[in-house]
Amino acid sequence: MNLFEALKLIPTQPAEDAVIPASLFGAFRRKSISFFNGLTDEKTIVYWFQSKTFTIDLRLKNQRDTPLTERQGWIGETLWEPEAELLSWCVAKNGNFQNHIQWPEPAKLHTVGNCILEFSPNNTYVEDWRQQADSGVFLGLRIQSAQHLATGKQIALDGGLIICGQYMAYAQSRLPELQNQLSEYSNLNEAVQLSADTSATVKAIENFEVSISLANQKIDYSTQSFKTGQQMLLDDFEVLDAQTLSQQKMINGEPYTVLFKVDTYAPHYEFQRSTSASSACENWYAAEQNHLAFHAAAVK
Known part of the structure; x- marks a missing residue:
């Protein structure tokens, strides 16, 4: 099922108890x-x-x-x-x-x-x-692991999905064998320059994904540049329990089940876009707003 259909089946998990502000x-x-x-x-x-x-x-x-x-x-x-x-x-x-x-x-x-x-x-x-x-769904899903469907092998995978209203970010680490190809190098330039198989190294590097969608679930920016303009993959989800979801997806051409833990979920959340001020500050602004607010606008 689609992710948003799946979310209707899990309880709200508020972020108010978070350590960070x-x-x-x-x-x-x-x-x-x-x-x-x-x-x-x-x-x-x-x-x-x-x-x-x-x-x-x-x-x-x-x-x-x-x-x-x-x-x-x-x-x-x-x-x-x-x-x-x-x-x-x-x-x-x-x-x-x-x-x-x-x-x-x-x-x-x-x-x-x-x-x-x-x-x-x-x-x-x-x-x-x-x-x-501004407002809307606030969701944080953290990847826990993945399973290769053909072999049943469990693999370590990091990543997650954050949705803030219409804005979305998805991260997914490299497959372990691809990450291991790069771990011996101090930086990625060195990995490309010293690799015996440059083509394989380039593919390994690009296997790491961070993709951002600003509207309409369409990818605007990504470390995997070929995904720019594509849709975020939000189908093939399943609810396992109140805090766990899974998704069937292709990774490097192979089918996997990815396991997510719910970090936070609010169907409708008001994100902070202003801060409080003392009455003296508010009075000053009100008295001087003909000058202070003449060119002022909300800038994102």
């Missing part, structure tokens, strides 16, 4: 990143999707033509330090498109309106993230 739930587009040297990037395609306990991240130079070894995408467990207000991620070796961690520092966050400012603790950069989602 609710202001981080949703789909975020990076509007800009500014560096210590005075340079600012407003063009790289970057999206961050946040479920209750895990993150999906995608970074591309452009929609279709980002060089294979320069694509970035990962899925990881989200860690929050309440006292220091620091956000960090635990990314497994098979949870990263790249062979190394590109963003090793935790994040210091400050939220204003629909904007999250992310500061590196040593002031290397600041990123400006904008909430894309």
Whole structure:
């Protein structure tokens, strides 16, 4: 059955008990990143999707033509330090498109309106993230494992699906044997340059998927560039119990059953797009709005 039909058969699993702040739930587009040297990037395609306990991240130079070894995408467990207000991620070796961690520092966050400012603790950069989602389904499914249907063999697979209203992100790690081909190299360029079979190495690298849909369940951006313009695969789901779903799908040309655990599920969720302010701040804004709001608009 279709995923949305399957969701009607499971109970709501709210995110209110999450460790991380609710202001981080949703789909975020990076509007800009500014560096210590005075340079600012407003063009790289970057999206961050946040479920209750895990993150999906995608970074591309452009929609279709980002060089294979320069694509970035990962899925990881989200860690929050309440006292220091620091956000960090635990990314497994098979949870990263790249062979190394590109963003090793935790994040210091400050939220204003629909904007999250992310500061590196040593002031290397600041990123400006904008909430894309308004309201609708909030779903987080985390891949637990997969089974090869022909042989019954269980394989380790990482990944997940996050839906925030109309916005969707899907991540799926490489098959273990393909990941193992790359693990001996320090980076993907080295893997391509030193491989005895370049074609096989390229196929292994591209086996890792992070795909993003901004509307109509159609893939707008992906580490697998050939999937751009295709539909998200949301059919052939089955409900196993209140917290477990499975999906039949093809991986590398072979049929598999992929097992998902429900991380969070709300049929209708209001994502945070504004922040509270003191009465003094509100009064100041109201008194000065003829100037302050003259050109102001909600920017995603």
